[in-house]
Amino acid sequence: MTYLLEASQLSAGYGRATILDGIALALPTGAITALLGRNGAGKSTLIKTLIGLLPPRAGTIRFAGHEIASLPPWRIARLGIGYVPEERRIFTDLTVAENLMVGARARDDGRPGWTTAQIFALFPNLAERAHASARQISGGEQQMLAIARTLMGNPRLLLLDEPSEGLAPVIVDEMIAMLRRLRDGGITMLVAEQNLAFAGRLADHAIIIETGQVTWTGTMAALQSAPEIAALRLGV
Amino acid sequence: MSFFLTQTLTGLASASSLFLVAAGLTVIFGVTRVVNFAHGSLCMLGAFIGWSILTRLPRDPAWFALGVLGTAAATALIGAALEIGLLRRIYRAPELFQLLATFGVVLVLADATLWLWGPNDLPLPRPPWLRQFVMIAGSRFPLFDLVLIAIGPLVLAGLLLVFHRTRWGVLVRAATQDRDMVAALGVDQRLLFTSVFALGAGLAGLGGVLALPAGSANLQIDLAVITEAFVIVVVGGLGSIGGAYLAAVLIGVLQAFGVVVLPGATLVLVFVVMAVVLVVRPYGLLGRDRGESRTDAEAVTLQRPAGLWQITAAGIGLALFLAAPLLFGPFAMAIATEMLVAMLFAASLHVMMGPGGMPSFGHAAWFGIGAYGAALLAQNLATPMPLALAGAPILAGLAAFAVGAFIVRLSGVYLAMLTLAFAQIVWAVAVQFVGLTGGDNGVLGVWPADPRGFYYVALGLCVGGVLILRRVLFSPFGFALRAGRDAPARAAASGIDMTAHRLAAFTLSGATAGLAGAIFTYSKGSAFPTYISVSHSVDALIMVLLGGIGSLAGPIIGAIAYTGLFDLLLATDFWRARLGAIIIALVLFFPAGLAGWAERRR
Numbered sequence A: 001m002t003y004l005l006e007a008s009q010l011s012a013g014y015g016r017a018t019i020l021d022g023i024a025l026a027l028p029t030g031a032i033t034a035l036l037g038r039n040g041a042g043k044s045t046l047i048k049t050l051i052g053l054l055p056p057r058a059g060t061i062r063f064a065g066h067e068i069a070s071l072p073p074w075r076i077a078r079l080g081i082g083y084v085p086e087e088r089r090i091f092t093d094l095t096v097a098e099n100l101m102v103g104a105r106a107r108d109d110g111r112p113g114w115t116t117a118q119i120f121a122l123f124p125n126l127a128e129r130a131h132a133s134a135r136q137i138s139g140g141e142q143q144m145l146a147i148a149r150t151l152m153g154n155p156r157l158l159l160l161d162e163p164s165e166g167l168a169p170v171i172v173d174e175m176i177a178m179l180r181r182l183r184d185g186g187i188t189m190l191v192a193e194q195n196l197a198f199a200g201r202l203a204d205h206a207i208i209i210e211t212g213q214v215t216w217t218g219t220m221a222a223l224q225s226a227p228e229i230a231a232l233r234l235g236v
Numbered sequence B: 001m002s003f004f005l006t007q008t009l010t011g012l013a014s015a016s017s018l019f020l021v022a023a024g025l026t027v028i029f030g031v032t033r034v035v036n037f038a039h040g041s042l043c044m045l046g047a048f049i050g051w052s053i054l055t056r057l058p059r060d061p062a063w064f065a066l067g068v069l070g071t072a073a074a075t076a077l078i079g080a081a082l083e084i085g086l087l088r089r090i091y092r093a094p095e096l097f098q099l100l101a102t103f104g105v106v107l108v109l110a111d112a113t114l115w116l117w118g119p120n121d122l123p124l125p126r127p128p129w130l131r132q133f134v135m136i137a138g139s140r141f142p143l144f145d146l147v148l149i150a151i152g153p154l155v156l157a158g159l160l161l162v163f164h165r166t167r168w169g170v171l172v173r174a175a176t177q178d179r180d181m182v183a184a185l186g187v188d189q190r191l192l193f194t195s196v197f198a199l200g201a202g203l204a205g206l207g208g209v210l211a212l213p214a215g216s217a218n219l220q221i222d223l224a225v226i227t228e229a230f231v232i233v234v235v236g237g238l239g240s241i242g243g244a245y246l247a248a249v250l251i252g253v254l255q256a257f258g259v260v261v262l263p264g265a266t267l268v269l270v271f272v273v274m275a276v277v278l279v280v281r282p283y284g285l286l287g288r289d290r291g292e293s294r295t296d297a298e299a300v301t302l303q304r305p306a307g308l309w310q311i312t313a314a315g316i317g318l319a320l321f322l323a324a325p326l327l328f329g330p331f332a333m334a335i336a337t338e339m340l341v342a343m344l345f346a347a348s349l350h351v352m353m354g355p356g357g358m359p360s361f362g363h364a365a366w367f368g369i370g371a372y373g374a375a376l377l378a379q380n381l382a383t384p385m386p387l388a389l390a391g392a393p394i395l396a397g398l399a400a401f402a403v404g405a406f407i408v409r410l411s412g413v414y415l416a417m418l419t420l421a422f423a424q425i426v427w428a429v430a431v432q433f434v435g436l437t438g439g440d441n442g443v444l445g446v447w448p449a450d451p452r453g454f455y456y457v458a459l460g461l462c463v464g465g466v467l468i469l470r471r472v473l474f475s476p477f478g479f480a481l482r483a484g485r486d487a488p489a490r491a492a493a494s495g496i497d498m499t500a501h502r503l504a505a506f507t508l509s510g511a512t513a514g515l516a517g518a519i520f521t522y523s524k525g526s527a528f529p530t531y532i533s534v535s536h537s538v539d540a541l542i543m544v545l546l547g548g549i550g551s552l553a554g555p556i557i558g559a560i561a562y563t564g565l566f567d568l569l570l571a572t573d574f575w576r577a578r579l580g581a582i583i584i585a586l587v588l589f590f591p592a593g594l595a596g597w598a599e600r601r602r
């Protein structure tokens, strides 16, 4: 198995608090990995550290042959990592189409990347609301917009922080189908989740973090066939 | 009718140049979150550079337009250099430090301009086309004013077009809302910030050069313009260009009528309007609450009781102050009094800004009310000194209570702007109400009967005042105040009435500053409007930040260091530039202040 991203001895935190304390993880290329952990375990912190919004205090992160641990977010993003934050962070002062424009970036290798038309084909709801203010679209549409905006930068790795949070079940189904299609198109993903059922339907691999460290890794199938692990480590 | 029309047109014409400067300031703030004090200086540079360019060009409209554009481009380049050289390094610093750094730039640019262009006002020779009039409703109206009236909306439309129709503009708007997210999407912020700063600086320069035909290039532009631009930006709503235009029109027209209707009170009028708008709409006409982009919490360490070394240092310091008149004579006594007053003044600001969490750009207001209060009590009512010294802090405290009741609910930049506004009102009263205050001549002849005796009174009051503030900060009141600053929600949940606590701190701080002002008046024998000027407010800020905002020791060390430094520098050429360079260096190298630095070294 090849790994698109590998981190080791990764530590990060806020102020005096250390949240990640020597994390090691590897994301298999072309697969969806679920990042599991209890409330406050540090899932969001890990994702922010990977995209560079929170500079790590120690450790290395190798992504596609580059050391990215000390790079600013925009450089990391340009190397091909897309970030979809937990709070979505849509630009509500902009229209839907303008939000896509912020994320748009040509591929470095000169091959054709995502066009707005393709994105709108993938997210028909957004096409209808293209010129509406992003403040006025529904929560589900905002989540789709957050993903679509990131896709416009042609990432090879997508970091999704609790994408299913607060969405209606039908929308969640749509999202799972859409994310699996993106994976089949070659995009690797790390998806932070609290919802084990959702993770089970989506992911190929799983990582569990507790008290600042990775305490379990394996395939999603292995996790599902051993319910005692989830009970012990995730409290479900 | 024709009076009404011409005054409105005059107001619209001045609104245009106000808008240009304010638009630049608001765009820069929106994206970088830096309140750029040096924006007025960029406008001033625009005037001087414009003068140098335009006086060398043929005097016809086409060349004039070209010269104006060239000036805007030149100031844009200067702005870009400023951003790359300084601001880029301090985006993550607390807001007040950024402000301080840009004030350092104000000082450096003021002296640079003085050095390059000399001290005289430089009016632009006006060729015939600039002196033409048109007849409107039966009265003569300057043609160039009509041009100006058109330029405001044109620039507004151009900016809106750029911000809505280009990718760069969309990025700027996105970054105004959430710059970290923009970076996480792969946008190189450095380019964006530099270009935004250049645009803002270019607009400031444009405003400066376009105001040339009606005025002159002079060294007062920087602070005059920055105050007005602050007002407009805040009234319009931080970050809103449309709001800036509305506010500029409001203020411009108001001034045009004010000059005729209430000639003595235009300044007061402007700031009253600002205060009213902010009380009714706390985020300005078109602004909205963007939340605090970051907090100053990191710079604020916990208040700790004095350790042994601090008590020893304070003891030695006190002994020196006690012995000063005996050992070093009257000159040392004067400097020592200045230091003591500065110490009390800075300590009072610390109460508001540190534990109270309420930044103030206008702390000199309370100082000035105390100073004038004591002087007028002594002069007009023949009040004996002890009573005048007691009355001054009461007056300042009452004023602070009345103002605070309206504004302590606001936070951050808005609170700071409103304190600035109030200080400007007090300043305007001191300057414009000549009958009472003597205007620029001040109130003179308020001397104590026995200078040496007074020195010890001042020493006692200043040291006593600081000790009382200390006592208050370590009382349950002080702890509740800090709890409210650090975790407002939690403090409210545990039943602390934060507004009442903040108001009490605001009042206490104002009263103490008033006492400092009264002592200062007696030590100088006079009260002047300069006591209330923006730069005196900034002096207090510098002292607090220089020493470090984390503890009460900070402002004390800061006050003594700053007063000493100031007196040393005043004796040199280009002292402003030196002071500015020192401020900038301090912000870059000692972001926690001198006391914080000493703390960390131990």
Ligand SMILES: Nc1ncnc2c1ncn2[C@@H]1O[C@H](COP(=O)(O)OP(=O)(O)OP(=O)(O)O)[C@@H](O)[C@H]1O
Pocket: A014, A017, A019, A037, A038, A039, A040, A041, A042, A043, A044, A045, A046, A086, A194
């Ligand atoms: N900006 C911050 N400043 C200080 N502490 C923070 C900050 N953000 C998160 N924390 C703390 O870091 C810890 C980990 O938070 P994080 O958001 O990474 O957890 P999470 O696993 O994503 O939780 P959730 O499932 O609730 O999203 C928590 O204890 C949280 O309180």
Ligand SMILES: [Mg+2]
Pocket: A043, A044, A045, A086, A161
């Ligand atoms: Mg989270």
